Amino acid sequence: GAGVSQSPSNKVTEKGKDVELRCDPISGHTALYWYRQRLGQGLEFLIYFQGNSAPDKSGLPSDRFSAERTGESVSTLTIQRTQQEDSAVYLCASSSSSASGQPYEQYFGPGTRLTVT
């Protein structure tokens, strides 16, 4: 079946502009995650959605960052007033989930490479 898809694959924007990144998770996956990967570094957690529960926003680096998810489908990550330090690859992942918290593996999309000039 289809994997996690993200769009756009690349985005170049000018400092101060807003950008919106999109993630389509695997169908049936109730959990959705956003991560950021700066050049040469590991993944940095941003936000997590699980069904209708309140999202875990503990990783968002500033109030310029926000994300939404419609039900158990598409999610959008919005960065307002972009700064050069926002340049990174933004990765989305989805997974199944259980009430007991048993960790299922996360399936990652190809990422959106954001460059702020």
Added chain:
Amino acid sequence: AQSVAQPEDQVNVAEGNPLTVKCTYSVSGNPYLFWYVQYPNRGLQFLLKYITGDNLVKGSYGFEAEFNKSQTSFHLKKPSALVSDSALYFCAVRDGRTGRRALTFGSGTRLQVQP
């Protein structure tokens, strides 16, 4: 707080030789541990995970990892490396005691397998 350390930025190994990519972790409860691989211009792919049970976990592409609680380690291993194994490898942990579902990733280790 949970954390992961991958002490080697790069590991070089000759094709056919065994390989080890090191990972140590820190969590307050029981760890859930994962290895992912990232090939150039592609997303992360899941290799294997440890949740509970047998300390030796077998995964995709002939990889395995050994959970060592006393050393808080989860090293990735393969008996015979292939050139096609050359990629970036990430170890990740989740604390089984907290409700936080997100993974904490290490900084990654680049594996270079020479023919």
